Amino acid sequence: MAYDLEATPSRDVRSGVRDLLVHYSGLTVDDAVLVTDExxxxxxxxxxxxxxxxxxxxxxxxxxxxxxxDSSSH
Incomplete structure (x- = not known):
C-alpha cells in the first residue's frame, strides 16, 4: 500500500494499517497504528x-x- 501524504489524510493512512492487519488484533494493531501515525x-x-x-x-x-x-535533505 502506498499513500501520497499530500493528498491522503492521516486518518486514511491509519485505516490502511488496520485494513492491512485485519487478521491481527489488540496491541499488535494499536502499536502499528501508533508508530505509523507518529x-x-x-x-x-x-x-x-x-x-x-x-x-x-x-x-x-x-x-x-x-x-x-519526504524530499528534505535533513
Whole structure:
C-alpha cells in the first residue's frame, strides 16, 4: 500500500494499517497504528513535499514494513 501524504489524510493512512492487519488484533494493531501515525506526523510537520508512506506485510504476514519519506535533505 502506498499513500501520497499530500493528498491522503492521516486518518486514511491509519485505516490502511488496520485494513492491512485485519487478521491481527489488540496491541499488535494499536502499536502499528501508533508508530505509523507518529512517522506520518513527523514527515508532515518536519519534512518537505512530496511526502509518501508505504506499508507492506512481509515474511508471510509476520512483519510489517512502514516507510515514510519526504524530499528534505535533513
Amino acid at each position: 512517522l506520518v506526523s513527523n514527515a508532515n510537520r518536519h519534512g518537505d513535499a512530496p511526502r509518501a508512506c508505504r506499508l507492506e506485510l512481509r515474511d508471510e504476514g509476520k512483519r510489517l514494513l512502514i516507510e515514510v519519506d
